[in-house]
Amino acid sequence: QVQLVESGGGLVQAGGSLNLSCAASGRTFSDYTMAWFRQAPGKERELVAGIGWSGGNVDYVTSVKGRFTISRDNVKNAVNLQMNSLKSEDTAVYYCAAKLGKFYTKRYTANEYNYWGQGTRVTVSS
Secondary structure, rough: OOOOEEOOOEEOOOOOOOOEEEEEEOOOOHHEEEEEEEEOOOOOOOOEEEEOOOOOOOOOOOHOOOOOEEEEEEOOEEEEEOOOOOOOOHHEEEEEEEEEEOOOOOOOHHHOOOOOOOOOEEEEEE
């Protein structure tokens, strides 16, 4: 079992920044590919960014490239999502997810992730 707990969400004005964190516990964190998903009201869950075990293998959905940065700390067992230049369309509940396996690919679907956090809400006001 892997437990994931997100934090850092909140209300921010458009153009502002937030840093989301996901603390993991229970298994060897570096055995897992990590990702951030989001789900806006009335929309399907969307992959935002993912990162492989070493941190050198990352990818982003096109809409956040250049604004969001995913990183991980295998000593602290944490994955972060730094979100800059936030837009109203970034408003969603953000979820941290873990998939057993070291190498990330955006081809992984949400169903392939083994563990999920409870989510943290991000609201961007325009």
